[in-house]
Amino acid sequence: xxxxxxxxxxxxxxxxxxxxxxxxxxxxxxxxxxxxxxxxxxxxxxxxxxxxxxxxxxxxxxxxxxxxxxxxxxxxxxxxxxxxxxxxxxxxxxxxxxxxxxxxxxxxxxxxxxxxxxxxxxxxxxxxxxxxxxxxxxxxxxxxxxxxxxxxxxxxxxxxxxxxxxxxxxxxxxxxxxxxxxxxxxxxxxxxxxxxxxxxxxxxxxxxxxxxxxxxxxxxxxxxxxxxxxxxxxxxxxxxxxxxxxxxxxxxxxxxxxxxxxxxxxxxxxxxxxxxx
Amino acid sequence: xxxxxxxxxxxxxxxxxxxxxxxxxxxxxxxxxxxxxxxxxxxxxxxxxxxxxxxxxxxxxxxxxxxxxxxxxxxxxxxxxxxxxxxxxxxxxxxxxxxxxxxxxxxxxxxxxxxxxxxxxxxxxxxxxxxxxxxxxxxxxxxxxxxxxxxxxxxxxxxxxxxxxxxxxxxxxxxxxxxxxxxxxxxxxxxxxxxxxxxxxxxxxxxxxxxxxxxxxxxxxxxxxxxxxxxxxxxxxxxxxxxxxxxxxxxxxxxxxxxxxxxxxxxxxxxxxxxxx
Numbered sequence: 038x039x040x041x042x043x044x045x046x047x048x049x050x051x052x053x054x055x056x057x058x059x060x061x062x063x064x065x066x067x068x069x070x071x072x073x074x075x076x077x078x079x080x081x082x083x084x085x086x087x088x089x090x091x092x093x094x095x096x097x098x099x100x101x102x103x104x105x106x107x108x109x110x111x112x113x114x115x116x117x118x119x120x121x122x123x124x125x126x127x128x129x130x131x132x133x134x135x136x137x138x139x140x141x142x143x144x145x146x147x148x149x150x151x152x153x154x155x156x157x158x159x160x161x162x163x164x165x166x167x168x169x170x171x172x173x174x175x176x177x178x179x180x181x182x183x184x185x186x187x188x189x190x191x192x193x194x195x196x197x198x199x200x201x202x203x204x205x206x207x208x209x210x211x212x213x214x215x216x217x218x219x220x221x222x223x224x225x226x227x228x229x230x231x232x233x234x235x236x237x238x239x240x241x242x243x244x245x246x247x248x249x250x251x252x253x254x255x256x257x258x259x260x261x262x263x264x265x266x267x268x269x270x271x272x273x274x275x276x277x278x279x280x281x282x283x284x285x286x287x288x289x290x291x292x293x294x295x296x297x298x299x300x301x302x303x304x305x306x307x308x309x310x311x312x313x314x
Numbered sequence: 315x316x317x318x319x320x321x322x323x324x325x326x327x328x329x330x331x332x333x334x335x336x337x338x339x340x341x342x343x344x345x346x347x348x349x350x351x352x353x354x355x356x357x358x359x360x361x362x363x364x365x366x367x368x369x370x371x372x373x374x375x376x377x378x379x380x381x382x383x384x385x386x387x388x389x390x391x392x393x394x395x396x397x398x399x400x401x402x403x404x405x406x407x408x409x410x411x412x413x414x415x416x417x418x419x420x421x422x423x424x425x426x427x428x429x430x431x432x433x434x435x436x437x438x439x440x441x442x443x444x445x446x447x448x449x450x451x452x453x454x455x456x457x458x459x460x461x462x463x464x465x466x467x468x469x470x471x472x473x474x475x476x477x478x479x480x481x482x483x484x485x486x487x488x489x490x491x492x493x494x495x496x497x498x499x500x501x502x503x504x505x506x507x508x509x510x511x512x513x514x515x516x517x518x519x520x521x522x523x524x525x526x527x528x529x530x531x532x533x534x535x536x537x538x539x540x541x542x543x544x545x546x547x548x549x550x551x552x553x554x555x556x557x558x559x560x561x562x563x564x565x566x567x568x569x570x571x572x573x574x575x576x577x578x579x580x581x582x583x584x585x586x587x588x589x590x591x
Contacts, residue, residue, distance in 0.1 A: 165516040176513055201512055211511055215518045221560065222499055222521065228556040229495070234488055235478055236453055239442040240527040241492045244499065247520035264568035277561040279505040283498065284554040291541035
């Protein structure tokens, strides 16, 4: 297991891209690994104290036994190409993006044959992981080499995550619904001034809680979810078609104004004005 | 307080309309009151055992000290007109519908001057009250007479509800957002086959939980929420306008297909391919 190796030898993990998710990851990996990070914002000195993570060059990060790519999905190709010439044999390369099909194809194509590749998608972010990550889900897609089970065992036993192995295509086709719908609805509710309200229902409170969790996601994350997933366009189209149909139906049904009594009374099974017995 | 009167004298409550909400109400009121109900479905004998509630005629129900109208909002006018000639002086009449402006106007207009009127909206239903009603919200709009505080005290002290006094207009303008958005989104998600999913996020689980709570609401309840609220049309229009805008924005932004790397990479602050130091 990674953790055994780690505790004995302090295997180094190099993180490329030290944004909100890179930092969250570093907090949970720090007990097990020596951590290095490369991010242009770190070298510019604007990131504050990041200890125990050590800010490095991309080349230094590439020398670690494990390299985790935590950049926006859209930057993966350039990062992978830049890393490739510096990776040593038997390095384990992982990513943590919200989509898996396109990054998997890019990593397979541009990373040298002598490295192992495991794509992952932690199904949580800084907001949903506020109270810890135990029990939260992570998708794991082994792409090259035999280290998938080892990665899964570490995530499960050391971090307490619920590890779901999957092919990249199966992952993307399902999260197209899960994250696509969540983010579309989150964006739509963002259009309203919704708090504070007095007359809330439990259902409404859950809806606000759901959208609050994604409201602060970085724009690159939202781009990946709503654009870079090959299955999401169909989900978006289905949602907006349903919205058009519902708009037409409601306009038609309630065109009588605020309180169209006769029609509604005629449609529903309502008590008649005379007692039945 | 109602409860004191009740326990001593077994005040009778007459419920008009014994649907899902009438039954929920009866369960919670039974320890305090003698209960009668009028519903055409009851007299037709198709309702099964409803004890301790006694099935009565509309005229018998009208003779109770307290009468609660629990019919669909659209049927209120005919029910109120049918009840009016049979109500005794000092009867307390309440309703429990999801909208308040139109029913308030109808009750004020058609109920005799000698009865007291308090409109209410319990902000929960059979689904959200599954594990009890303590702590759940109820809006109370006193319309005629001085019995609003008494009703509020009973609901708070005997049923444990969170009592929110309000004018009918303030209630409707706020729940137009709360229930309007919840039901529109519930209807839209109803268009998708969403379970069982493996790769769910916390946000998605909350979204499903939110819509599950309203998924089984009676069509008359949904009609009241999405049609009979004088403020809901504006909320619906704002929602569908936001949907059109978002659809256009996402189509434009992601028209490059699944993984439009160059554009996204150029927009975001991504690590360059050369180490910065």
